[in-house]
Amino acid sequence: xxxxxxxxxxxxxxxxxxxxxxxxxxxxxxxxxxxxxxxxxxxxxxxxxxxxxxxxxxxxxxxxxxxxxxxxxxxxxxxxxxxxxxxxxxxxxxxxxxxxxxxxxxxxxxxxxxxxxxxxxxxxxxxxxxxxxxxxxxxxxxxxxxxxxxxxxxxxxxxxxxxxxxxxxxxxxxxxxxxxxxxxxxxxxxxxxxxxxxxxxxxxxxxxxxxxxxxxxxxxxxxxxxxxxxxxxxxxxxxxxxxxxxxxxxxxxxxxxxxxxxxxxxxxxxxxxxxxxxxxxxxxxxxxxxxxxxxxxxxxxxxxxxxxxxxxxxxxxxxxxxxxxxxxxxxxxxxxxxxxxxxxxxxxxxxxxxxxxxxxxxxxxxxxxxxxxxxxxxxxxxxxxxxxxxxxxxxxxxxxxxxxxxxxxxxxxxxxxxxxxxxxxxxxxxxxxxxxxxxxxxxxxxxxxxxxxxxxxxxxxxxxxxxxxxxxxxxxxxxxxxxxxxxxxxxxxxxxxxxxxxxxxxxxxxxxxxxx
Amino acid sequence: xxxxxxxxxxxxxxxxxxxxxxxxxxxxxxxxxxxxxxxxxxxxxxxxxxxxxxxxxxxxxxxxxxxxxxxxxxxxxxxxxxxxxxxxxxxxxxxxxxxxxxxxxxxxxxxxxxxxxxxxxxxxxxxxxxxxxxxxxxxxxxxxxxxxxxxxxxxxxxxxxxxxxxxxxxxxxxxxxxxxxxxxxxxxxxxxxxxxxxxxxxxxxxxxxxxxxxxxxxxxxxxxx
Numbered sequence: 254x255x256x257x258x259x260x261x262x263x264x265x266x267x268x269x270x271x272x273x274x275x276x277x278x279x280x281x282x283x284x285x286x287x288x289x290x291x292x293x294x295x296x297x298x299x300x301x302x303x304x305x306x307x308x309x310x311x312x313x314x315x316x317x318x319x320x321x322x323x324x325x326x327x328x329x330x331x332x333x334x335x336x337x338x339x340x341x342x343x344x345x346x347x348x349x350x351x352x353x354x355x356x357x358x359x360x361x362x363x364x365x366x367x368x369x370x371x372x373x374x375x376x377x378x379x380x381x382x383x384x385x386x387x388x389x390x391x392x393x394x395x396x397x398x399x400x401x402x403x404x405x406x407x408x409x410x411x412x413x414x415x416x417x418x419x420x421x422x423x424x425x426x427x428x429x430x431x432x433x434x435x436x437x438x439x440x441x442x443x444x445x446x447x448x449x450x451x452x453x454x455x456x457x458x459x460x461x462x463x464x465x466x467x468x469x470x471x472x473x474x475x476x477x478x479x480x481x482x483x484x485x486x487x488x489x490x491x492x493x494x495x496x497x498x499x500x501x502x503x504x505x506x507x508x509x510x511x512x513x514x515x516x517x518x519x520x521x522x523x524x525x526x527x528x529x530x531x532x533x534x535x536x537x538x539x540x541x542x543x544x545x546x547x548x549x550x551x552x553x554x555x556x557x558x559x560x561x562x563x564x565x566x567x568x569x570x571x572x573x574x575x576x577x578x579x580x581x582x583x584x585x586x587x588x589x590x591x592x593x594x595x596x597x598x599x600x601x602x603x604x605x606x607x608x609x610x611x612x613x614x615x616x617x618x619x620x621x622x623x624x625x626x627x628x629x630x631x632x633x634x635x636x637x638x639x640x641x642x643x644x645x646x647x648x649x650x651x652x653x654x655x656x657x658x659x660x661x662x663x664x665x666x667x668x669x670x671x672x673x674x675x676x677x678x679x680x681x682x683x684x685x686x687x688x689x690x691x692x693x694x695x696x697x698x699x700x701x702x703x704x705x706x707x708x709x710x711x712x713x714x715x716x717x718x719x720x721x722x723x724x725x726x727x728x729x730x731x732x733x734x735x736x737x738x739x740x741x742x743x744x745x746x747x748x749x750x751x752x753x754x755x756x757x758x759x760x761x762x763x764x765x766x767x768x769x
Numbered sequence: 770x771x772x773x774x775x776x777x778x779x780x781x782x783x784x785x786x787x788x789x790x791x792x793x794x795x796x797x798x799x800x801x802x803x804x805x806x807x808x809x810x811x812x813x814x815x816x817x818x819x820x821x822x823x824x825x826x827x828x829x830x831x832x833x834x835x836x837x838x839x840x841x842x843x844x845x846x847x848x849x850x851x852x853x854x855x856x857x858x859x860x861x862x863x864x865x866x867x868x869x870x871x872x873x874x875x876x877x878x879x880x881x882x883x884x885x886x887x888x889x890x891x892x893x894x895x896x897x898x899x900x901x902x903x904x905x906x907x908x909x910x911x912x913x914x915x916x917x918x919x920x921x922x923x924x925x926x927x928x929x930x931x932x933x934x935x936x937x938x939x940x941x942x943x944x945x946x947x948x949x950x951x952x953x954x955x956x957x958x959x960x961x962x963x964x965x966x967x968x969x970x971x972x973x974x975x976x977x978x979x980x981x982x983x984x985x986x987x988x989x990x991x992x993x994x
Contacts, residue, residue, distance in 0.1 A: 576867050577794050580888040584800040587892025591807040603803060610796055650796035685842065 265307055272303035317346065325353060328360065384534050387415040388541050401425070401549045402448065405435025408542050413439060416534060418519045420495065423507075424452060424460060425515035425546065431460050433492050434515065434546075444491065453490035455481070459504060464513055469505040469536060473525045501526045505539040509547030517542055564624050567677070571621040575614055578648050582610040606650070613648010616641040630673070631666030635703075638673045639694055642680055646692065649684065652709075654692045662698020668736040668756055672705055675732050675740060678725045679707045679752045687711025687750060705754040713744045729754075785812040786903045787831055791823040791849065792816075792838040792865070797888075801836060801865075801895070808896045820844025820852070827857050834902055837882070839866035839873055847876040854881035863902045865895070869912040871920050878917065885913040925987040927969055935962045937988045940979045 276296040390411045405423045412421055420438035424431050430451045436443055452460065463470060477485075477497075485493050496502070499520035507515045517539055521527075527535075585607045593600035620641050623630045630638075636658045643654040664672070676694070683689050689711030697704045726742060729752070733740040738756035790801050790813055802813040815830055817823040819841040826832065835853060839846035850862045864877045867888040874885055883902045886895065887910040898908040909917070928936065938948045945959045952959075963975065972978045982988045 573867060576888060577797060580867070581794065581796040581800040584797070584804050584892050584895070588800070588804040588807045592803060595807070599803070606796065606799065610800075613796075648796065649794060650799060 265311055269300060269304045269307065272299055276300065314346075321346070321350060321353065328353065328356060380530065383415055384537050387411060387534070387538055390414075401434060401546065401553060404545060404549045406437065408545060409435055409437035412519075412538060413437065415538075416519070416531060419499070419521045421517070421519045422495070423515060423517055423542070423546070424456075425507075425550075426513070431457055431515070433495075436495060438495070443495075447491045447495065450492055453488065453493040455484075455493060456496070460516060463504055463506050463516055467506050467508065467513065469503060469532070469539075471501075471503045471527045471532060473501045473527055475500055475502055475524075496520055498522050500524045503527045503532065503535055505535055507539060507543035507546060509543050514543065514547055514550065564627065568621055568624040571617050571624060574645065575617040575621060578610055578614040578617060578645075582607055582614060585610065609650065610648055612644050613646075616644035616648065620645065627670075630670055633669075634661055635664060635669050635672060635698075636661045636696060638669075639676060639696060642673075642676055643694065646680055646684065651684065652689050652692055654694065657693065657695040659696065660698045662696070662703030662756075663700050664698075664703060664756070668738070671732045671736045672703070672738070672754060672756065675729045675752070675754055676705060676707060678729050678732075682725065683707075683709045683711060683750070687713070689749065701757075703756050705752075707752045708749065709751075710749045713746050713748045713750050715746050716742065716744055785810050786899065787812055787814045787833045788899065789813075789815045789817060789823060789826055789830070789832045789835045791818075791820070791835060791841070791846070793818050793841045794838075797838075804892050804895065805899070811896065811899060818842075820846065820849030823849050824852055824856070827853055827860060832857075832860050834899055835860055835862045836865050836899070837862050839864060839868055839877065847873075847880045850877060850880040850882050861902050861905075863898060863908070865890075869910065869916055871916045874913045874916040875920055884908040886910050887912060924981060924985045925970060928966065928987070932962055932966050932969070933987065935959065936966055936978065936982050939963070939966075939975055940982055940988045 273296075276299045279295075409421045409423065412418070418439075420436065420441070422433060422437075423435035425434040432449055432451050433447055434449070436447060451457075459470070485497060496518075500522050501524050502518060502520045504519075505517045506513055507517060517535070519527075519535060585603050589600050589603045589607065592603055620638075623633060623638070636656075639656055639658070643656045646652060646654045680692075683692055687709050689709035692707065692709045695704075695706040695708075697706075729740045729742070733754055733756075736756060737758055738754055739758045741753045741755075742750065743753070744750035788805050788811060790798050790805070792798050792801070798816045798818075802816060805811045805813040814832060815826045817826050821844045823835060823837070824844075827835070835850075837846045837850055841849075844852075846864060846866065850864070853860055853862060861883040862881065864882045864885045865888060866873070866886075869885075869887055877885055883905075884898055884907050886898050886908065890898070890910070901908050925933075925936075934952070935948060938951060943951065945956055945963065949956045949959045967973065967975070967978055970978050970981050972981055979988075
């Protein structure tokens, strides 16, 4: 039994008792005037009526209380829409209902506030999603293997989708200087030759500061002193001119594995462009850019290492070839006098050998020098390179090699190098495996095309048995593909081998190479 | 390939030394053959392009000396030398190559080569070496001798006192930082020493260095610690 129920019980008992007492008093006053049965009747009627009245009052009170309790319960469950009945009786209940109504009022206010807050959070979430989308987009560039320059362009393009910058640039450290690796200014023509240029002294100084602090720098009210302006006019450094209208800029360090590899710089022609939100976005994006750039740098290094490793291997082979040829020449030279005394005709043949060996050694030495100076290889004529190949092949003395050079083709450097490499590979195969007696190299060139043909009369091979890595065949095909050429290898057992390279391949035939 | 069999002249039948030239470089075979044939008492009886062909020639032709290259297709010089020595104990093999790496020289000598000449030798040196081999004397090019001496030298002889101490601490499993603290030197100095130790022992990792050190007793073995 709760306290209130107990009180109600007391009230319901006390009320009839009091009414009974009142009746008794009235009966005492009216004594003797009314008949006794009338008095008793009146008393009974009073009692019954007051009992019923109290019961009715209590029931009503109970109902209000129950309703209030239910509402309070609902409020406690967070339902602010329930209406609190205004109770006039008794005074405690009135106070209770008023305080409950106040509570509901404050809850409604809280709810409105929450909705506002929610909207703010929604806005923030949208911004964050945009940030993350930008970061993910840039992150995805990680997966696509590409060179640094196009990567920088892509990153700056992605950044532009989320940040309305006037210009953005990527500076990268290259050995002991810092160069402009990427620049993007929407709507403004960028001179293409600024990429790769080292920074002017002014910007290099900024980079040094960044290097020291390793913290993003923001300048929201960039002012140029008269001397800066004058200096820029005098020096006319191309990279300084890219930033001359900037009124606010931010520079962020690109850090990979604790190493500062470069910086991201964003410029705007309005002052105070870099609000805390924009700073936050740039800070978030910078890590991704640093990762992507670091990744691309590693890839470039790996490629470079592979190229150098191959060049070293070729150089080692050539070095070995030169020393072998020179040894043979040395031995022949040491013999020729003795031979001459006994058989002058044999000595004449030996002198011819000696000449051939010397020519071969000279060619191998030239080829070796080309390997040590790769830029020289790109500038050499393909005909000259093939001539060395022929001389070195003849120098070994196992086959006759003839060169048909119809016209020196007009080839771009890399294409020339790859064609030479293909010829080297083919020659290597002939000398190692073919036992050929005669090799014919033909080079036909025009202004914009060329055909290289290497035929031998060796034992040939069955191409169906030599798929993939055998004899470096795949290597020849992939070299051709790299420069947009096509290699066709024709051979069958006992019938010699012919290697044909055609550059450039007509559209549509690309990537379809054959080993017929 | 073409095995040029020179018909022995009447004066040579009894004394001349019969030589087989094995090399995959045609001009070298040709040059050496003419050198041999121009030298008194020597005769090139056959040429071969690799080890397998050399074995075939030895099986059907009487040969006194084989002049053998090391790196060749199909069968290299060391394997061919071993096979020839096993099947024809009277045939002596003289290595003539451009390589003088320790492994190459050791392999060749283990296979039973009589001498080791380099392709920097002059015609006269070569002829002298052939004659010496026929007489049962060894000729080793200075570079080959050096390689053999290097191979027999005990490991770690060239380590300094400091390097030995660091190697000892390495074998106790200490990190570079621990070693730096223990010897009161900087971390960079420890790294410098460790790099030198690795290069002197010709190993690529600390673990390898420790294993080698324990194997050659450069450091006290763990059971005595």
